[in-house]
Amino acid sequence: MTPEYVEKIKALPEYHALVRERRLLASVLTGIMMLAYFGFILLVAFVPEFFSTVVWGSVITIGFPLGVGIILLAFVLTGIYVRKANQHFDVLTNTIRRAVE
């Protein structure tokens, strides 16, 4: 990638939009995942008695919806990212490519 090429791409508003929006989405989603998981781990470490709470019927404790919820959350967050990337980031990327190639 030559310096002229770099300058040309840096001059494109689409490039800055792509970087900004992707960085924002990736940070927010990573943050949610880390918050959910480390929140869960801290609960396990510091408030283990919380997990004895029965939430459904007579035996199903809070830990089950919580655990399965984190697994589903991981899947849903990756889905949100892919959807946004397919619909939006790829459009910006293609505009950038067309502008410089």
Place this chain on the structure above:
Amino acid sequence: MSRRLIGASLLLPGLACAEDAGNPVSASSILMFLLFVGATLYITYWAAKRTSTAKSFYTANGGITGFQNGLAIAGDYMSAASFLGITALVYTRGYDGLIYAIGFLVGWPVIMFLMSERLRNLGRYTFADVAAYRFQQTPIRVFSAVAGIAIVLLYLIAQMVGAGALIQTLFGISFEGALLIVGVLIIAYVTFGGMLATTWVQIIKAVMLLSGASFMAAGVMWLSGFSFETLFQSAIDKHPKGVGIMTVGGLVSDPVSAISLGIALMFGTAGLPHILMRFFTVPDAKEARKSVFYATGFIGYFYILTFIIGMGAIAFILGNPAYFNADGSMRGGDNMPAVHLAHALGGDLFLGFISAVAFATILAVVAGLTLAGAASISHDLYANVINRHATDRQEVRVSRYATIALGLLAILLGIVFQHQNIAFMVGLAFTIAASATFPVLLLSMSWSGMTTRGAVWGGSLGLLVAVAMVVMSPAVWVQVMGFEQAIVPYSNPALFSVTVAFGSIWLFSVTDRSERAQAERRAYVAQFIRSQTGIGAEGASH
């Protein structure tokens, strides 16, 4: 039969002898295993004709689709150890097993958001291509190869020892014989069929494992009238811990170890060389992120199944004398609840299927590890350090020799470590990945200020702290070396070693005032543009 063998099993605690496995080798398991081997060898033959260049050997020519790669990643990641190990953990400890399983999943979104697209846009064959992109090649390549091979070998030893014991139990072959079969088959897959054959072995195995586990979970739910309430209630009634299996037990004891384990699992996944290598098999960034989406779905689904299977094992095999020795120990060893449940649910035929699945699982994981290790040797060390003018042909030849050498080494290490306590090894592999390869790789792509000196010092210190603290921890210092008291009280050091790695990468980078460091910082912007847009990236050749 078991009474005769109590003496033998007492003499060899924890060892599975074929005769007291309680699962006589059935014709169906051998037949299904032979079918799998036949199919995979045919694929290898087909793939071999398409594997001649370095690009085809390492990346299957970048022609794998996102969906296929998602399955292959799942096949690479869901090991026999995690299938049998996590179901066994649920069986003995209940809810604690789910806590562990969640940890193995949460690294995937991180890979998606921070790594997958950029890796694909920047790399060619190995993660070191990305880590070394704008830096001095020799030091970064050597560091990446050392850390990568250490991770691969630790993982490989754990897989091989587990494989030997499992195959011995399921098929009645000797430990050494089992390792020989695994070693010879994976050498054949990887040497001749390269990444293309490895990928398809992983895909077939993932489909087999997911179907087998789905069938078992469905069987458990059917027997419980499709009610979790009924399933959990019958598990509570049978389990010695009673209602204790429904809540947090003592698996994660102190907060520091708990958080450290979380860090190691969450960020370690993003530093495993055999997983990272899979991102170079797809044509572009779009397929790379799709593969993580599918992989996360398959792996998450699988861990939910393992939990149901573990609870089902408590409810339906605990207390059934057919699966226990007279002294109360489980036939075939502590890792067998899933295998016995397969028999309880589907008889000999389904037991045969699950045994073949377990074997296939081992082969797929070991093949992926061996290929990643061979690529470190031939691409990072040989073609980028030792002989920079190597031709494509020479590089492929070296990678094939490296595969054979690693395959033989895996057999040898499996035999050497057969009677050692290796419980710490997979944890150590994840900790090294989180403390050495992950920080260097992440910052090389996202921090303009990093320099060669920062990367090599920071990554190496992370690696050293991780290894040193694990050696001094209870799992090695007390349980392996036999000392009275561990020097480091924590079961996992990732909280410290990952902090050391990031901190020292920063420190050794910002204090680097050399001419070269300035040039490396200036080179960031071009690398960043390529990582974001894919302009200039290695595309697929078709």
